[in-house]
Amino acid sequence: MDEALAPLFEPFALRKLRLCNRIVMAPMTRGFSPNGIPGDDVAGYYRRRAEGGAGMIITEGVGVDHPAALGGSGVDGDNAPHMYGKAALAGWKRVVDDVHTAGGVIIPQLWHQGVMREQGTGPHPQTPSARPSGIWGPLDKQNTVNDAYLGSVAARAGEPMSETDIADVIAGFARSARAAMEVGFDGIAIHGAHGYMIDTFLWEGTNLRQDRWGGDRKRRTTFAVEMIRAIRREIGDEPVIDFRFSQWKQQDVRALLATTPQELEEVLGPMADAGVDIFDASQRYFDRAEFAGSPLNLAGWAKKLTGKHAQTVGGVGLSxxxxxxxxxxxxxxxxxxxxxxxxxxxxxEFDLVGVGRAIMHDPVWARRVRNGEDLLAYDEASRLELT
Ligand SMILES: Cc1cc2nc3c(=O)[nH]c(=O)nc-3n(C[C@H](O)[C@H](O)[C@H](O)COP(=O)(O)O)c2cc1C
Incomplete structure (x- = not known):
């Protein structure tokens, strides 16, 4: 092995998590689970990544036990798996068992699409999509969705979530976290990024509420905090909680939750206190400094400001x-x-390194890095199959 790469292959231990290296397969929606049920092909896909040397796998986003969690979202979400229901949980048990047999570690990314879910789609099309303030977000920003979606779905406002709606979503996250632990996952990852449910409470562009769920930066963390606490109550102290957040949103790629370290502390501090162990800071390029005057990236700041562990991601191994x-x-x-x-x-600067497309394309990417073998160029066509 190239000695300069040895830090990537140091073991990592936290709560009951034991990783043989620092390379984490980043969560990537694949849409290969008809009716929300991951089958043998999904189990094989994750098993191959465990065999290929990833220290930990974070699964694709998995819909939590709430009727508006999943649907079409203008970008992804069709045939996404569920973390509820007998058949889906049996499918996940097979995935977990296969990954463990291969010596791997796997945690599921719990996901609620929130405002991004198209009305009238998903397993419960009659259920309205859940939006903190009824809106999808500002419509005049540089976004990542297609025009048809933007015109027909995003532009149509709905009702703001009621207290009952909010309690139901939080309870859905907690039930799915418990179900995940019961099938043997090694911890929990939470999708708090990219303009989906949790992020839309954090972001001022989508959270216009005047009640206890909205207000300044700290008050906008209330939903995430209550949800993290509810998950911690369900799963106990042993498993790790890994929380993904991002500055950018699909509604606005230039959005910022925080423009200074102090503002970032206002966002992450309450979540750290509520029980997050690892902050997974989603950047498109890991080597971009987050704030002027320091080379630290977003994960670096998350670690420095909260004292928790941090995971970076964004373009590792690719140009x-x-x-x-x-x-x-x-x-x-x-x-x-x-x-x-x-x-x-x-x-x-951080503790773990997320690798997305490179590992989606090449299951043995981590092994190649360790052995100094040539790496493969990435081809977008690999999104279309579970190789
Ligand atoms: C096909 C695809 C699906 C993705 N789905 C998710 C997802 O379900 N949840 C999530 O948090 N990020 C998702 N992402 C973002 C990745 O986790 C990762 O942050 C991003 O690809 C950058 O890492 P990379 O440059 O190593 O690919 C997805 C990315 C891709 C390419």
Whole structure:
């Protein structure tokens, strides 16, 4: 192994989590679970990533036990798996058992699409989509959704969520977290990013509420805090909780939850106190400094400000970020940035390194890095199948 990459292959221990290295397969929606049920093909897909040396796998976003959790979302979500119901949970048990047999570690990403879910779609089409303030978000920003979706779905306002609606969604997260632990997952990841349910409470562009769920930055964390606490109550102290957040939203790629470290502390501090162990800071390029005057990236700041562990992500091993490779259909290998991320890891800026497309495309990516083998260029076509 190239000694400069050795930090990526250090073990990691936290609560009852034991990882053999720092490489984490990032959560990626795949849409191969008809009726929400992950089948043998999904189990094989994750088993191959465990065999290929990923220290931990975070599954694709998995719908929580709430009728408006999933549907079409203008970008993804069709045939996404559920974390409820006998058949889906039996499917997940098979996935978990296969990954464990291969020596891997796996946690599910609990997901509620919130405002992004198209009305009238998903397993419960009659249930209205859940939106904190009834709106999808500002319609005049640079977004990542298609025009048809924007015109027909996003622009149509609905009712703000009631107290009962909010309590139901939180309870759905808690039930699904418990179900995940019962089938043997090694911890819980929460999708708090990219303009979905949790993020729309955090973001001023979608949370216009004047009650206890809205207001300043800290008050806008109330939903996430109550949800994290509810999950912690269900799963106990042993399993880790990994919380993904992002500055950018699908509604506005330039959105910012925080423009200074102090503002970021206002967002992350209450969630750290509520029980988050690892902040997964979603950036499109991991090597972008977050705030002026310091080279720290978003994960670096999350770790520094909260004292919790942090995970970075964004373009590791590839020359272009997720939306750029979508435009180009491919992305070249960039071994240089595997070195750069290892250097930052060695400095203690963050603890874990998320790798998305490179591992989706190549199940043995981590093993190749360790053995100094040539890495593969990324081809967007790999989104279309579960190889
Ligand atoms: C096909 C695809 C599906 C994705 N689905 C999710 C998802 O379900 N949840 C999530 O938090 N991020 C999702 N992402 C974002 C990835 O987790 C990751 O942050 C992003 O791809 C950047 O990492 P990379 O440059 O290593 O690919 C997805 C990305 C891709 C390419």
């Amino acid at each position: 272009s970020g997720m939306y750029d490779s979508q435009k180009d259909g491919r992305s070249a290998v960039a071994l240089i940035n595997v070195h750069k991320v290892a250097e930052r890891l060695a400095r203690g």
